[in-house]
Amino acid sequence: MTHPTVRIIRDEHSALSAMLRSIILLLAEHRRRGTLPDFGVLRAMLFYVDEFPERLHHTKESELLFPRVRARSAEANGVLDRLESDHLRGEHAIRYLEHDLLGFEMMGEGADGAIRREQFERSMKQYVDFYLDHMRVEETEVLPLAEKVLTADDWAELDAAFLKNRDPLTGHEPDDAYRPLFKKILMTLAAPIGLGRALEAMAAAGSTEHTHVA
Ligand SMILES: [Fe+2]
Numbered sequence: 001m002t003h004p005t006v007r008i009i010r011d012e013h014s015a016l017s018a019m020l021r022s023i024i025l026l027l028a029e030h031r032r033r034g035t036l037p038d039f040g041v042l043r044a045m046l047f048y049v050d051e052f053p054e055r056l057h058h059t060k061e062s063e064l065l066f067p068r069v070r071a072r073s074a075e076a077n078g079v080l081d082r083l084e085s086d087h088l089r090g091e092h093a094i095r096y097l098e099h100d101l102l103g104f105e106m107m108g109e110g111a112d113g114a115i116r117r118e119q120f121e122r123s124m125k126q127y128v129d130f131y132l133d134h135m136r137v138e139e140t141e142v143l144p145l146a147e148k149v150l151t152a153d154d155w156a157e158l159d160a161a162f163l164k165n166r167d168p169l170t171g172h173e174p175d176d177a178y179r180p181l182f183k184k185i186l187m188t189l190a191a192p193i194g195l196g197r198a199l200e201a202m203a204a205a206g207s208t209e210h211t212h213v214a
């Protein structure tokens, strides 16, 4: 049986991967065409990454999952140290990324436009590579060990916590406060990059009329 915690972590990783990969595709497409991206949508995407994966997903891993795994086994201590420092590093990295995006937006049409575009593309690529690797390590090293060593009581507590604050990009209806943000993101992204379930959930709630990126 797959524990809800494991399923939720994998689903949230998939949503974050799809979002991050879509940003890279979007930037490559605009570079190819020599056009500027929709900066409002890019800001919304980075804001989402900061609000959900950075503040909720990583916090639940660092504060709940990792300590329980450490308490049952010392086998992954080195890996968990690295993953925890990744979580801290990610909080800083998103700030730099937002600054580089602003630089591209504010200076993109000026004399330094090409440099600012390159700077943001490079920062974004580094961030995406960093997080894809981070999630891969969690899925291949931490989750299998957790499934081996955690007790039924451990899982009951973890499942209760992980079932709260669900990421709307994994197909769960967003809170009213977040609905405009997700509508903005989902109108640009679409099913082909793996966010179909989130779109369907919002469409079922009568809240979206999405369009695809050309
Ligand atoms: Fe993590």
Ligand SMILES: [Fe+2]
Binding pocket: 009, 013, 057, 058, 061, 135, 138
């Ligand atoms: Fe994670």
